[in-house]
Amino acid sequence: MTSKIITAGYVVIGDEILSGRTKDKNIGFLASYLTDIGIDLSEVRVVPDLEEKIVEAVNALRAEYTYVFTSGGIGPTHDDITADAIAKAFGVSIDLDPRAYKLLEDHYGAENFTPARQRMARIPDGADLIENKVSIAPGFRIENVHVMAGVPAIMQAMVDAIAPTLETSQKMLSVTIEAALPESRIAQDLGEIQKNYPETSIGSYPQSKDGVFSTQVVVRSRSNDVLEQASEAVRAAVEAAKTKFL
Amino acid sequence: MTSKIITAGYVVIGDEILSGRTKDKNIGFLASYLTDIGIDLSEVRVVPDLEEKIVEAVNALRAEYTYVFTSGGIGPTHDDITADAIAKAFGVSIDLDPRAYKLLEDHYGAENFTPARQRMARIPDGADLIENKVSIAPGFRIENVHVMAGVPAIMQAMVDAIAPTLETSQKMLSVTIEAALPESRIAQDLGEIQKNYPETSIGSYPQSKDGVFSTQVVVRSRSNDVLEQASEAVRAAVEAAKTKFL
Numbered sequence: 453m454t455s456k457i458i459t460a461g462y463v464v465i466g467d468e469i470l471s472g473r474t475k476d477k478n479i480g481f482l483a484s485y486l487t488d489i490g491i492d493l494s495e496v497r498v499v500p501d502l503e504e505k506i507v508e509a510v511n512a513l514r515a516e517y518t519y520v521f522t523s524g525g526i527g528p529t530h531d532d533i534t535a536d537a538i539a540k541a542f543g544v545s546i547d548l549d550p551r552a553y554k555l556l557e558d559h560y561g562a563e564n565f566t567p568a569r570q571r572m573a574r575i576p577d578g579a580d581l582i583e584n585k586v587s588i589a590p591g592f593r594i595e596n597v598h599v600m601a602g603v604p605a606i607m608q609a610m611v612d613a614i615a616p617t618l619e620t621s622q623k624m625l626s627v628t629i630e631a632a633l634p635e636s637r638i639a640q641d642l643g644e645i646q647k648n649y650p651e652t653s654i655g656s657y658p659q660s661k662d663g664v665f666s667t668q669v670v671v672r673s674r675s676n677d678v679l680e681q682a683s684e685a686v687r688a689a690v691e692a693a694k695t696k697f698l
Numbered sequence: 699m700t701s702k703i704i705t706a707g708y709v710v711i712g713d714e715i716l717s718g719r720t721k722d723k724n725i726g727f728l729a730s731y732l733t734d735i736g737i738d739l740s741e742v743r744v745v746p747d748l749e750e751k752i753v754e755a756v757n758a759l760r761a762e763y764t765y766v767f768t769s770g771g772i773g774p775t776h777d778d779i780t781a782d783a784i785a786k787a788f789g790v791s792i793d794l795d796p797r798a799y800k801l802l803e804d805h806y807g808a809e810n811f812t813p814a815r816q817r818m819a820r821i822p823d824g825a826d827l828i829e830n831k832v833s834i835a836p837g838f839r840i841e842n843v844h845v846m847a848g849v850p851a852i853m854q855a856m857v858d859a860i861a862p863t864l865e866t867s868q869k870m871l872s873v874t875i876e877a878a879l880p881e882s883r884i885a886q887d888l889g890e891i892q893k894n895y896p897e898t899s900i901g902s903y904p905q906s907k908d909g910v911f912s913t914q915v916v917v918r919s920r921s922n923d924v925l926e927q928a929s930e931a932v933r934a935a936v937e938a939a940k941t942k943f944l
Contacts, residue, residue, distance in 0.1 A: 467901055470739045471870070472730030473916060474903065476722070479744070484718030493716045495751070498725065498742035501901075505741065528882040529902040530889035560882075568885030586906065605906050624717070636774040636806075639814030643776035655713055655747075656775040657720065660832065660851050670719060 458491045458621045461513030464498040465506055465524035465534055466602055477604045478523050485611055490620035491519065501525060506537035514541075514597050519618065521611075524602030526591065528568040535592070538599055539576035549575035552590050559588040583613045593617075626672040627683040631690040634658065634665040641689035642669065649682040651675060704737045704867045707759030710744040711752055711770035711780055712848055723850045724769050731857055736866035737765070747771055752783035760787075760843050765864065767857075770848030772837060774814040781838070784845055785822035795821035798836050805834040829859045839863075872918040873929040877936040880904065880911040887935035888915065895928040897921060 462482055468474040479496055486493045494517055499505040506525075514520045525534030539546035552573040557565045572589040575581065582591035582598065584606055591600045591610045600610040631638060635658045646654045652673040659666050669686050673679040708728055714720040725742055732739045740763055745751040752771075760766045771780030785792035798819040803811045818835040821827065828837035828844065830852055837846045837856045846856040877884060881904045892900045898919040905912050915932050919925040 464742075467899065468903055468916070469725070470729055470742070471872075471918070472726055472728075472733050472739075473872070473874075475726035479715070479725075480718055480721035482718075483716055487718050493718075494746060496710075496716070496742075496744035500740060527902070527904060528885040530885070530892050531899075531901050566882070566886060568889070569882045571885070572882075587911070603904055603906055626717075626719070628719075636812070636815045636818075639774040639776070639817070640812060643814070646776050653713065653777075655719075655777050656773070657714055658773060658849055660849055665833065670714065672717070 456621060458519070458619055459494045459517040460486055460491050460519040460521060461494060461517040462496045463506070463509045463513060463520065463522040464496065464602075465501065465522055466498075467500045467531070469498050469524075470500055478602070478607050481604065481608060482521060482611065485615075487624060489615060489618070490623040491618065492621075492624065501531050501533060503533055503537045503540065506534060507541040510538060510541045510597060514595070518596065520597040521600060522597065523600045523607045526572065526589070526599060526601055528571050528589075532571065534599060535574050535576060538592075538594060538597065541597075542576060542578075542594055544577040544594070546574055546576045548573045549579075549581070551575075551581055555581075555588055555590060582610050585609045585613070622674045624672050624674055625676060625679050626670055627679055629669045629671070629683060629686050629690060631667040631669060631693075633667065633690070633693060635667040637693045637696070638667065638669070638689055641693065642686065645682060645685045645689065648685070649673075649678060651678050652682045654682065654686070702867060704765070704865055705740045705763040706732055706737050706765040706767060707740060707763040708742045709752070709755045709759060709766065709768040710742065710848075711747065711768055712744075713746045713777070715744050715770075716746055724848070724853050727850065727854060728767060728857065731861075733870060735861060735864070736869040737864065738867075738870065747777050747779060749779055749783045749786065752780060753787045756784060756787045756843060760841070764842065766843045767846060768843065769846045769853050772818065772835070772845060772847055774817050774835075778817065780845060781820050781822060784840060784843065787843075788822060788824075788840055790823040790840070792820055792822045794819045795825075795827070797821075797827055801827075801834055801836060828856050831855045831859070868920045870918050870920055871922060871925050872916055873925055875915040875917070875929060875932050875936060877913040877915060877939075879913065879936070879939060881913040883939045883942070884913065884915070884935055887939065888932065891928060891931045891935065894931070895919075895924060897924050898928045900928065900932070 579592040579594040655670045825838040825840040
């Protein structure tokens, strides 16, 4: 654990998310996972299966954040272009990797290790492999960029494999206060509490269920003491609001 | 309808998505909606409640795509900074908008129209309002950027309100072929079919259910004839693969 803030960017690669055909499940998973281990997910980009868009997104995020994660586009088909795009982003060569080649050849058997399947052994020069316990074909890490599969079960197994290698910071703690009123009735008070507790981040999240509006107020801080004080102030404001204007 | 391709970028604004606290439902909704009406969603960015990040994302996407949509951060609380960030992105002033002010004052009643609620009437100079049938507080459009609420029910109502004003292109048609085999067994053939039908986009989407891998092949084209021919070639390849190597 380090005293500096560790940040991450995430690039989701795939036409199927942008067309609406596949509903993404990986963003929410990675966001919760990183929060739990003390890494701040700071930005996500969803890009199509186009080399220039992948290169642009990866290069922008790897310059800005401690870590970058990508998912999608590392399978055996013609639309799986992520490994080549990452090699291009780093300006390194890419070829069949002997370690990945052996893993896959052992898995499929030499007679069934077709050229399409060999594509999954293409790894940029200088990268480390990321283990895939689900379906063998590995991901890879090059510098601060971690390249993973898009299928949620495989992506999640790869995140588990990567996690022990990551530097983390003091975990962001949070308290959620449920308020059975629309957020506009507590907005003024929340703004004042935020000013009084600058080391916290106070978020207000309106919800509507069967036409009734309620609000979740989430107080976040890396200090437990400050978190408790600010949360108590929010609870008091919510109670007070119930007897004030509508 | 126009013969050119109409594209869109989408900026999801909110710390709660990046922390994992809220699982996004808006990306999949907007992606499907735009596909259905003939607009290609080309890129999505999820950014935190930080003015500079909102400005950067909106300015990058509005220069690149026909339309930009944003959701989140237009409520009454201190963490709702989207309207001000959009004004900054366009270099225009922002103040209480008489049209929005009247809508909200009528809704809450003059005595309950608090300063926090008045915040929701702050609209950048030159913007048109977007109707909010669910909870009144409007979104707005400035040039090609449409600013919407983040609560899914409100966001969806706003998309319905905006849709009739959008230019659309020939709809992207698609056919999905279910293949009860792992994608590596059809990968080679799919690559060849893609080469033979360059006006299509052929995507291969592996799935794993209870440890069994299957594949959905999605063929997309704006021409129904080409779509049918390429789909038939994919169906034949899937049938042939069943009797080939494992």
